[in-house]
Amino acid sequence: MNQTIQSRDYDSAPCASKTTERKVGPIIAGTSMALLGLSRRSKSGLALALAGGALAYFGSRRNASEDEVLAHGSVLLNCSPQEAYALYRNFEELPLIMQHLESVTKIGQGRYRWIALGPMGTSIRWDAEMVHDREGEFISWRSLPGSDVDIESAVRFQTAPGNRGTLLSAVTRMDPPAGKLKRIAAKLLNTFMIQQDLRRFKALIETGEIPTTEGQSHGPRSRMTAALRVADPTRPPKGDSEMSEVFNAKRRIA
Amino acid sequence: MKAVCWMGTNKMSVENVPDPQILNRRDAIVRITSTCICGSDLHLYNGLIPTMEQGDIMGHEFMGEIVETGAGVDKEKLKVGDRVVVPFTIACGRCFFCEQKLWSCCDNSNPNYWIAEKMMGYSPSGLFGYTHMLGGYAGGQAQYARVPYADVGPLKLPEGIPDDKVVFLSDIFPTGYFGALNCDIKAGDTVAIWGCGPVAQFAIRSAFMLGAERVIAIDRFPYRLQMAQEGGAETINYEEVDDVVQTLKDMTANIGPDSCMDAVGMEAHDDGFMYKLDRAKQALKVESDRPIVLRQCIQACRKGGTVSVPGVYSGFADKIPMGAFMNKALTMKTGQTHMMRFMQPLLDRIQKDEIDPSFVISHRVPIDLAPEMYKTFRDKKDNCTKVVLDPWAN
Numbered sequence: 001m002n003q004t005i006q007s008r009d010y011d012s013a014p015c016a017s018k019t020t021e022r023k024v025g026p027i028i029a030g031t032s033m034a035l036l037g038l039s040r041r042s043k044s045g046l047a048l049a050l051a052g053g054a055l056a057y058f059g060s061r062r063n064a065s066e067d068e069v070l071a072h073g074s075v076l077l078n079c080s081p082q083e084a085y086a087l088y089r090n091f092e093e094l095p096l097i098m099q100h101l102e103s104v105t106k107i108g109q110g111r112y113r114w115i116a117l118g119p120m121g122t123s124i125r126w127d128a129e130m131v132h133d134r135e136g137e138f139i140s141w142r143s144l145p146g147s148d149v150d151i152e153s154a155v156r157f158q159t160a161p162g163n164r165g166t167l168l169s170a171v172t173r174m175d176p177p178a179g180k181l182k183r184i185a186a187k188l189l190n191t192f193m194i195q196q197d198l199r200r201f202k203a204l205i206e207t208g209e210i211p212t213t214e215g216q217s218h219g220p221r222s223r224m225t226a227a228l229r230v231a232d233p234t235r236p237p238k239g240d241s242e243m244s245e246v247f248n249a250k251r252r253i254a
Numbered sequence: 255m256k257a258v259c260w261m262g263t264n265k266m267s268v269e270n271v272p273d274p275q276i277l278n279r280r281d282a283i284v285r286i287t288s289t290c291i292c293g294s295d296l297h298l299y300n301g302l303i304p305t306m307e308q309g310d311i312m313g314h315e316f317m318g319e320i321v322e323t324g325a326g327v328d329k330e331k332l333k334v335g336d337r338v339v340v341p342f343t344i345a346c347g348r349c350f351f352c353e354q355k356l357w358s359c360c361d362n363s364n365p366n367y368w369i370a371e372k373m374m375g376y377s378p379s380g381l382f383g384y385t386h387m388l389g390g391y392a393g394g395q396a397q398y399a400r401v402p403y404a405d406v407g408p409l410k411l412p413e414g415i416p417d418d419k420v421v422f423l424s425d426i427f428p429t430g431y432f433g434a435l436n437c438d439i440k441a442g443d444t445v446a447i448w449g450c451g452p453v454a455q456f457a458i459r460s461a462f463m464l465g466a467e468r469v470i471a472i473d474r475f476p477y478r479l480q481m482a483q484e485g486g487a488e489t490i491n492y493e494e495v496d497d498v499v500q501t502l503k504d505m506t507a508n509i510g511p512d513s514c515m516d517a518v519g520m521e522a523h524d525d526g527f528m529y530k531l532d533r534a535k536q537a538l539k540v541e542s543d544r545p546i547v548l549r550q551c552i553q554a555c556r557k558g559g560t561v562s563v564p565g566v567y568s569g570f571a572d573k574i575p576m577g578a579f580m581n582k583a584l585t586m587k588t589g590q591t592h593m594m595r596f597m598q599p600l601l602d603r604i605q606k607d608e609i610d611p612s613f614v615i616s617h618r619v620p621i622d623l624a625p626e627m628y629k630t631f632r633d634k635k636d637n638c639t640k641v642v643l644d645p646w647a648n
């Protein structure tokens with residue numbers, strides 16, 4: 001990338017410290033093939049990931065059930081893999097970026113307690129242990145027995161082709177138990193949602209903030225519009241304005 | 255504050271709304287001194303671009319004074335008291351696209367990117383006052399506006415230069431210039447420009463700046479054609495000729511213009527059968543755009559020439575002559591203007607007195623008259639070319 005274009009001094013975003021040399025991470029063999037498949041540019045990338053990658057990765061240890069949810073996403077980040085890794089690895093701050101996460105708390109020995117918010121004040125909890133943690137390259141964790149759901153997630157950071165920053169790809173697999181929890185869990189994990197979370201992650205790491213129009217002025221809305229907003233299923237349970245307040249109060253970045 | 259709000263198709267009204275607030279760290283608030291109505295606003299007025307909501311604040315061509323900045327705004331670049339003109343494209347300055355200076359393709363500025371992705375594959379940047387699909391940002395036909403990434407877009411202005419000379423750096427002057435640049439003009443070229451609206455007026459003058467020898471401008475309103483002539487263009491009144499494409503052939507020794515510019519966009523007018531068909535399809539929502547001018551551009555352009563499209567299209571257009579486009583080896587260039595590339599260089603030209611953009615202004619009115627002016631501008635009544643609103647006059 002032409003470094004002269006970036007000569008402007010942007011010191012409030014974490015990627016401002018972008019180093020000129022980006023290390024090409026070694027290809028992680030074996031278990032991370034799932035993410036490799038996802039990063040293939042071909043249309044069959046997902047199929048590949050599902051067939052030979054993610055399922056192989058996630059499925060090798062247990063028998064996939066019918067209810068299993070597999071969601072994935074990817075973004076190009078204008079920063080180094082190390083910077084992307086560092087922001088992502090700070091799990092306790094992820095609720096600032098990921099709409100459905102309520103909190104992530106360290107409970108010791110590489111274990112974290114994750115709580116996700118479902119519709120109507122419901123929540124789901126799982127304790128997870130790290131499976132892989134390679135700085136600037138790869139993170140994966142999986143839930144421990146006794147959690148509300150059986151869930152695991154993997155994130156890979158790669159130098160993008162042409163040294164255009166970092167390609168982040170994420171896969172999460174969840175096998176919810178039957179019953180009420182299953183319905184809640186289904187609302188908490190899908191590819192659209194992961195992609196939205198990753199876009200917010202991207203915006204934050206590149207610009208130091210997450211774009212929003214929540215809380216801006218407008219003229220009188222029609223009842224119809226108001227009703228549509230309530231009915232809109234893609235509308236997140238936590239409003240953006242609330243999010244940005246939390247961001248402004250708690251964000252440690254810049 | 256007062257703000258012009260979209261209240262439905264063909265319904266604008268000036269409402270009292272809360273003053274804008276800083277919502278993000280890199281935001282600034284501008285107290286607006288001049289703001290304009292654009293041909294692009296007419297597409298919203300006419301209800302032709304989806305995802306407007308009642309109550310949305312209109313406007314994307316504004317300038318004024320910074321009255322508040324967020325904690326993340328670089329004070330070296332922008333501070334309270336600075337007088338600025340604000341570009342209509344909202345860009346973060348730090349993504350891959352911004353670094354390529356493809357400012358109108360910024361990857362971070364549209365919080366509703368996913369709506370645009372459904373229609374276009376990928377989302378362009380957010381725009382002020384231009385549908386929820388393109389960000390849903392409150393616009394600048396108001397007394398104040400919130401400007402995101404304020405240390406990237408707004409251009410600081412020197413003392414003493416009047417609003418009228420610089421307010422069009424917010425959109426139409428750079429847009430006309432970008433349209434001309436997209437014509438790939440070489441010395442001695444002939445450029446045909448459809449439309450003689452404000453965008454086209456700046457395109458005409460920019461085409462000459464970039465070395466065109468002839469500019470042929472096409473419209474049907476005599477007062478607009480005359481303004482084009484004053485800018486050095488030859489003109490065609492398309493209502494007075496049988497066939498624009500044939501007329502252009504005749505005027506160019508059967509070669510055709512080296513480049514053709516569509517400065518009209520999705521709401522082109524015509525008397526022919528195709529126009530009635532396109533209008534009907536638009537009304538039935540089976541076709542979002544009326545590409546009458548685009549079709550003519552492709553037909554008229556000389557072999558190996560360039561078609562430049564600053565005119566706005568929103569969705570799908572029928573019967574584009576792809577055969578002509580392919581077999582004549584044409585190139586097409588388009589886009590919302592990458593504003594930040596052009597604002598400073600064009601300000602320099604204004605300061606050197608190479609051009610005084612205020613020539614396009616036909617109406618200066620208090621903001622309260624905005625609803626009437628939308629109608630006047632849409633119907634091209636009262637010799638209306640460009641309306642500048644004063645947000646503070648009564």
Ligand SMILES: NC(=O)c1ccc[n+]([C@@H]2O[C@H](COP(=O)([O-])OP(=O)(O)OC[C@H]3O[C@@H](n4cnc5c(N)ncnc54)[C@H](O)[C@@H]3O)[C@@H](O)[C@H]2O)c1
Pocket residue numbers: 292293294295296297425426429448449450451452453454472473474475478492517518519520521522523524546547563564565566589590591639
């Ligand atoms: N690309 C960008 O970034 C950008 C920015 C601003 C405006 N625009 C677009 O540029 C276009 C023009 O904007 P404007 O403010 O000058 O609008 P305008 O409405 O004032 O001008 C349009 C002109 O086109 C003429 N016209 C209509 N049908 C015609 C035809 N068949 N042949 C020739 N002329 C015809 C009209 O008579 C009118 O004079 C609009 O589509 C607008 O949305 C694009």
Ligand SMILES: [Zn+2]
Pocket residue numbers: 292293294295314315342425426
């Ligand atoms: Zn405009």
Ligand SMILES: [Zn+2]
Pocket residue numbers: 345346347348349350351352359360361362363
């Ligand atoms: Zn950007």
